[in-house]
Amino acid sequence: MTHGESEGGTTRPARAWWWLWASLLMVVLLVACTLPAAVVLMMDTGRDGETSTGAAAPTEDPTENPTTVAARQLAERIGELLNRQSAALLAGDRAGFLAIAESDTARTELRRRYDSLQALRVTRWSARPSGLPTGAGTPGEWRMPVSIDYCLVLRGCQPTSIVIDTRWRDGPEPRLLEIEKSKPSPSVLGPHSEQPGSMPWEVSELTSVVGQRTIVATVREHRELLPILLLRAEAAARVADRYAVDGTPPDRYRIFYAGEKEWRTWYGGAQSYWGDGLAIGIGGGHHEVVLGPESLYYGDYFDQLLRHELTHAATLPDGYWEDPAWWLVDGLAEHAAADGEPVARYPVLAQTRRLVRGDWNGKLDDLYPIEGMSDDEVNGRYGIAYLAVRYFADRFGEEKLLAFFKAAVHDRRPAAQIAEEILGAPWSELQAECATQIRAAVR
Structure with a gap:
């Protein structure tokens, strides 16, 4: 059996997305320079019934493009419906939550989401249009991204945000046809x-x-x-x-x-x-x-x-x-998983021993497992990470270990930059000593 992994949404290196963010920024700037801002009604409602609404829409600009005016007004109507739906979810009103749906498909989808969110103790839910609607290819139908902020169990949590795509039929009160x-x-x-x-x-x-x-x-x-x-x-x-x-x-x-x-x-x-x-x-x-x-x-x-x-x-x-600090992230998780058990009882010690005695170069920053590796090699890399973190915990104590973790993982500072500052010795010296201790532990 192999060990669990940490996942931040993707394993693709962060640098692979720099061009996408540059493109998104250019699009946002172009839209901002050519279109009036879309104003939608927003609500953040909790179990206690608190409600706050966004600023009222400004007076319409007579020179505004009629298509943009129509799209903005549709977004406002959808926003009002989403406000009511949010309140229904938090009030435990399933019929009210489903009321915005026209198609059986949308109603079935909403019913499952409502039941699951209630099971997860949803305590905060704020849904609103994200931008302006676009044509769906059929007269009177529009696609609209919807942004949702939500909390589970505790009302005062920092909300999670997601965006989902929806399709609507226009009218005095738009109706939901599809939710993806x-x-x-x-x-x-x-x-x-x-x-x-x-x-x-x-x-x-x-x-x-x-x-x-x-x-x-x-x-x-x-x-x-x-x-x-x-x-x-x-x-x-x-x-x-x-x-x-x-x-x-x-x-x-x-x-x-x-x-x-x-x-x-x-x-x-x-x-x-x-x-x-x-x-x-x-x-x-x-x-x-x-x-x-x-x-x-x-x-x-x-x-x-x-x-x-x-x-x-x-x-x-x-x-x-995932980056050169992987050994620290998963090594700490393995250290917690062991919960004080002696190294001799570590479940993948044999695989770790084979890797250490094999071609391991003593470095910690290139341990991250990649697709195609055998289970034994993956487990061995987890084992090296565990033994490395155990070495730092034993030598410096968990308080300094966590300070080192915060600087390396949260502040994204390289180990060579923070080792002497936090642990009092150069990283090259500490890494070499750590490798020596790991080799001794698997003899």
Whole structure:
């Protein structure tokens, strides 16, 4: 069995997106210079009934393009409907939530989303048009991206934002014809993040249970597993809380137990072939944990997997990209997964020994596993990362280890720049000593 992975929305290097952001910026600037701003009504409603609306639309410009005027007015009407739908969701009014739909397809899709969001204890939901509608190819039909901010369990959380595509029929009160699932996009979570796409509540009918530190959800076929999943998730959360880099652990760890179908579809189905679980960034400072099919039946390894992935959720910032600090990110997660067990009981020590005795060059910054590697090599790389973090924890203590982690992963500073500042010795010296200790540990 292989170990879980961390996921920030994509494994593609951040530099691959610089040209896309430049293009998006040019488009935004061109639109801003040639069109009047689109003003839509916005609402942010909570369980307590609070409501705030955006500024009223300005007086129409008589020189404005008539097509732009019509599109803006349609966006405003759709915005009013979305406001009412948001209020219905938070009030537990399913009929009101479904009222905007005209087609059976849209109504079925909304019903599943409503039921799943209620199961996930949605506490904040603000939906609004994103930009102006465009023609859908049929007279009277329009496509409109919709931006959604939402919270689960706690009303005061930092919301997650996603954008989904919708299709509407125009009229005094527009009606929803189609709502799509969210797609991976770099336009929502910032220049180093991606909207992951296909959130579990968009894809599946969910059921859940909420604990002191976690919310655990799965599909109805596996609902009988929820009590034991919650018990073990709460235990893992108590370990992961200790590694919150800034001293503030997640408000709730969000854990989704997947069947075979869900593993292939949730978050776009982009899970790595070697992973039994992953923590994926969704924005708002949240990472959701997905556990692979039948992982609950892996014995003690399941608890290690939970501690590993929840530690990712406790330690990773928004927009984390796989980079030379991978050894530190997954090494810390493995360190938490071991939870004080002696090195001799590390489950993939044999694979680690083979890799260390083989062609490992003693460097830590090029350990990130890539597609095509054997399970043994992947496990060996996780093992080296674990032994490296254990060396730093034993030598410097976990407080300094977490300070080093924050500087390297959150502030994205190279190890060579921060080692002497935080740990009091040059990185070249520390890395060499670490390699020596790793080789000694696997003799």
